[in-house]
Amino acid sequence: MAQEHASLLRKIFGTDFSEYRGDGEGLRMKFMSYALAMRDLYRVYRFIAEQEFPLPIPELPETKVIMPAAMVIGDEQASRAVLQLAHVHGNEPVGLGVMLYGMALSEAGLLKDTKIYAVLGNHSAASYFWEAWKDNPEWPAASRANTRTMIGEEDRMDLNRFLPERATKARENFGVFMDEMLASDNVMLRRGAKLCALVRRPEVGLVFDPHTSRQEPDGIRTINISERQMSLLTKGAFGGLFRGVPEEIRVFPSGLLGKLGQSGEPRITLKELMEAARGENTIPIIGIECGHHENLGDCVPRAASFFNALLYNRGYGALKPRRYDADRGAFHNYIVEGRLGLGWLEGTIHAGDMIYPVQALRQDDILPLLASKQDVAHHFADPLQVIFSKAGRAEIVRIESEAARKEAQGRLAAGEATYLVYQFHEMEEVAKGAVVMVGVPSGAELKTPRDMMMFFPTKSAYVYGNKPGMWPVEAKDADTAAKAKFCYGIFAKEEFNLPLDGSEAAA
Numbered sequence: 001m002a003q004e005h006a007s008l009l010r011k012i013f014g015t016d017f018s019e020y021r022g023d024g025e026g027l028r029m030k031f032m033s034y035a036l037a038m039r040d041l042y043r044v045y046r047f048i049a050e051q052e053f054p055l056p057i058p059e060l061p062e063t064k065v066i067m068p069a070a071m072v073i074g075d076e077q078a079s080r081a082v083l084q085l086a087h088v089h090g091n092e093p094v095g096l097g098v099m100l101y102g103m104a105l106s107e108a109g110l111l112k113d114t115k116i117y118a119v120l121g122n123h124s125a126a127s128y129f130w131e132a133w134k135d136n137p138e139w140p141a142a143s144r145a146n147t148r149t150m151i152g153e154e155d156r157m158d159l160n161r162f163l164p165e166r167a168t169k170a171r172e173n174f175g176v177f178m179d180e181m182l183a184s185d186n187v188m189l190r191r192g193a194k195l196c197a198l199v200r201r202p203e204v205g206l207v208f209d210p211h212t213s214r215q216e217p218d219g220i221r222t223i224n225i226s227e228r229q230m231s232l233l234t235k236g237a238f239g240g241l242f243r244g245v246p247e248e249i250r251v252f253p254s255g256l257l258g259k260l261g262q263s264g265e266p267r268i269t270l271k272e273l274m275e276a277a278r279g280e281n282t283i284p285i286i287g288i289e290c291g292h293h294e295n296l297g298d299c300v301p302r303a304a305s306f307f308n309a310l311l312y313n314r315g316y317g318a319l320k321p322r323r324y325d326a327d328r329g330a331f332h333n334y335i336v337e338g339r340l341g342l343g344w345l346e347g348t349i350h351a352g353d354m355i356y357p358v359q360a361l362r363q364d365d366i367l368p369l370l371a372s373k374q375d376v377a378h379h380f381a382d383p384l385q386v387i388f389s390k391a392g393r394a395e396i397v398r399i400e401s402e403a404a405r406k407e408a409q410g411r412l413a414a415g416e417a418t419y420l421v422y423q424f425h426e427m428e429e430v431a432k433g434a435v436v437m438v439g440v441p442s443g444a445e446l447k448t449p450r451d452m453m454m455f456f457p458t459k460s461a462y463v464y465g466n467k468p469g470m471w472p473v474e475a476k477d478a479d480t481a482a483k484a485k486f487c488y489g490i491f492a493k494e495e496f497n498l499p500l501d502g503s504e505a506a507a
């Protein structure tokens with residue numbers, strides 16, 4: 001297997017990473033400076049998709065199980081192991097790049113008596129993602145957004161939306177849990193169970209689960225862990241696990257995990273399910289959001305550096321992170337409130353309205369340029385739309401030519417209340433009292449009641465399909481947070497320090 005990994009690396013990087021034995025810095029330079037392309041990760045996908053290994057379940061000695069879309073990186077005989085996931089969401093290929101990094105470390109002898117179980121999380125969704133990419137590789141990432149889960153029904157098919165009872169079962173009687181999950185006709189339940197069986201192996205001492213998000217160019221950058229993991233980290237139980245992780249991923253969206261789910265029913269993530277499956281024998285199970293789905297030159301080096309720091313701090317890897325010695329362990333908590341519906345905003349919702357997120361424009365603002373013609377033709381970007389509001393009547397105008405833009409600019413300058421229909425960004429700050437949504441045709445304004453930072457803002461149905469929580473919202477749905485999401489909100493941030501080693505947390 002090592003030979004095949006070396007040859008895959010050679011095909012992609014044009015280099016033999018065994019040449020970097022004794023030169024970790026050289027390996028880092030080579031890997032991080034190479035601009036990985038989607039076709040490179042497609043090679044990795046093709047390679048891993050046809051691998052599998054047997055997965056004996058000690059609690060079910062009669063049951064034969066294999067783990068498809070999974071491989072071992074490094075020395076199979078190593079006494080210690082790490083589970084590294086890719087594609088827990090189908091449209092998030094970043095983890096494949098991290099697998100290449102693991103192979104490079106292994107080639108250069110920089111894994112210390114440690115192997116990597118490299119596994120595709122949602123391998124079914126990943127196959128649809130890569131098929132969609134192959135069909136139209138030049139189309140933007142948003143055109144592949146519907147391959148995030150197997151069939152788009154998140155509650156049923158998202159590896160990060162298990163019922164909490166599953167965790168209780170996994171903790172209390174793993175054999176029964178496995179038996180039930182393997183008997184299910186739901187491919188995600190079977191997959192989740194197999195991942196739990198793998199993570200229970202005694203040699204596994206770390207799980208790394210990198211994710212990405214849709215916002216170009218940089219996405220969200222956060223660390224996602226359970227509350228139990230957080231409390232162990234602050235007590236120093238995992239040593240200085242995060243010492244030397246990249247400066248741009250130092251935010252914990254605390255409280256977020258308990259607030260996921262579409263319907264108001266609680267759901268748990270794969271990471272939480274795996275943690276339950278480990279029982280008392282807790283290991284670090286670390287997820288990150290590290291950038292935009294397909295901006296690989298940005299997200300892959302960041303995810304690989306993060307993984308490298310985890311490996312080093314656990315004693316599994318020999319390559320010291322950059323800025324390790326200078327790290328003082330400073331991190332941030334962003335305290336996340338759950339899903340905020342339109343009803344949370346100040347203002348009146350008028351029957352019959354369609355409600356749009358907006359940016360209010362001032363008289364001297366310049367209307368932005370049109371979205372590119374090609375994107376509009378492919379239906380992956382909204383043409384610019386503005387809302388004019390006068391005497392209780394609002395109209396929405398699509399700006400599809402330079403002449404229309406000039407006319408709109410004139411109406412704005414002449415004093416008509418004008419709003420740009422607007423897609424809010426992740427982590428965008430909004431001041432109390434800002435008009436953030438407007439109803440058409442009533443012109444009703446909805447304002448934020450507090451200063452806030454937006455998290456998971458409502459998305460455009462034009463781009464992402466007409467699912468609940470997407471804009472525009474029909475007034476009749478506005479009082480149901482599950483149907484009409486404004487965003488999740490962040491109202492408080494705090495800085496804190498994590499311990500740099502196994503000792504108590506610094507003040």
Ligand SMILES: [Zn+2]
Nearest residue numbers: 089092211212
């Ligand atoms: Zn994800």
